Amino acid sequence: MGESVLTYEELTTLLTQIEACLNSRPVCALSDDPNDHTILTPGHFLIGAPLMSLPDPDVTELSLNRLSRWHLIQRMWQHWWSCWSKDYVHTLQQRWKWASTCPNLQPGALVILTEESEPPMQWKVDVIEEMFPGKDNVVCVASVRCSSTILKRAIHKLVPLPPP
16 A cells, blocks of 8 residues: 555455455366356355456556545555466466476366456456477467457466366
């Protein structure tokens, strides 16, 4: 929060938004069906459905003296989201030492596609269609099926979700 002094209501609003972000994180796939992209979140245990939010305009680049109190809280929330979501995704990715091998991802696996500009509480979940191994038979690139297109992404941009 830095130098900002928040009222009780503003702090409660910010903490509630942060709580919703924490409860929107993907835990695992909801079913074994490869065509089903739904994920299990802690929100399912709280309200029986995933937590959703409407996208807000990005206010992280605006100067502090131009922001209203609401936009100041939104800026704090968006800044927290950008830091936390990167840290959370890194905890899901296993790091293997160069001396040992790691298992390759398999087609049909449900993965989180990491994007730098994702709005808060939005997790892009896709299915791996095809793997592209390099000369050493280690997969470096995979094609993922999004809602309407197929994209090629580097394997370090894909985070596999555990099976249900």
